[in-house]
Amino acid sequence: MSDIKVLIADDHHLMVDGIKSLLDDVEGLEIVGVANDGEETMVFVSRKPVDVILLDLQMPKMNGFQVAEQIKKKYPKIRILVLTMYDKPGFIRELLESGVDGYVLKNTGKEELVEGIKTVNNGEKFFSKEVSGIFYDSFRKEKDENTFLTTREIEIIKLIAQELTSQEIADKLFLSHFTVDTHRRNIINKLGVKNTAGLIRYAYENGYFDLQN
Template identity: 40%
Template sequence: MITVAIAEDHQSLIDGIELLLKYEKDYTIIGVANDGEALIELVEKKQPQVILTDIKMPKIDGIAATKIIKKKYPHIKVIAFSMFDQDEAIKNMIKAGASGYLLKNSPLDQLLLAIKTVHLGGTYFDSSINLDLINEGAVISETKSILSKSETEILKLIGQGKASSEIGEIRFTSVSTVEKHRKNMIRKLGLKGKGELLRYALEKKYDFE
């Protein structure tokens, strides 16, 4: 059972999501909040496994709330749930620690898949979001001397939102080899998990040649 908290200042949308998840046996909503301050209080009391949060909210916005929550509870996964798909908003949520970004008009199956994916340690971005555009020119900075050539190339692809299977196809190598590179990069860069690699790739800027 995946425990979920929702932060959204429109109660009607919360009601709609609760109705959608009501009959899904693998998901349960353990709390809702109408602003960022209430979300932080909710997390401290119930510590959900996954948070679905709007970005624009009263008192504390979703970006600031995510930063606070991830600093204290790094194991909790956060998905941004927004009407807007601006590149800057997506980048800021990723930097804050979000593992996913979903648009509010997404169908139920995408919402369920996003929650399940981030819960398992992956990342999930709405199918309409162009990660290549977000990542244009944004790659890793000080890692050129730390990572091997293969690792930096794979890291750039991770920054573009590519899954291990896609990276394997692009580089004509096995998924297990890509996964091995991922583990090595996590160790070398002092990161905590796979989801950190994407955030790192988007946060740091360096043009690999």
């Protein structure tokens, strides 16, 4: 059985060196290259065979979201294991929707990282223990919140996150401006945030709007 060909896509040289030192002596893995930005990643996979990409989210020229989307469209057989410091549930949810195969944090250990690479290469999904815990806690929190947030309030949260004004929300939902403002105040009180900025931050962290926008 041939080695798993791994491409590291990350613009932080110290991180790249650390990953290489972790994986260099792992039997069955071969680091075939390093890409320091999104465009380099796309060029590399167009020229050389790659089985698994270790993908950072914040890279110049094309970010990880854009790279993941393009890879899955053009090279669906390549597996993507996101390796990032971002632990917000919204990021995890967004990447899941884009079709990535796994998600681990940069503080993960060697054993878990190797397990992740081998798992996604076999066509299975992989999430590190810490990411799984974050996602579970978010799901439980969202479930609890949704038991006391009405359907209308959740709808309004999503529209506020899209930066619509109260009047624009009112027009869209066929409500009065006063009714929307009342909902807004009730939502702020229920979530325990101080203002609309806090509400938008809540929406951002809990996946109520497209993180690429």
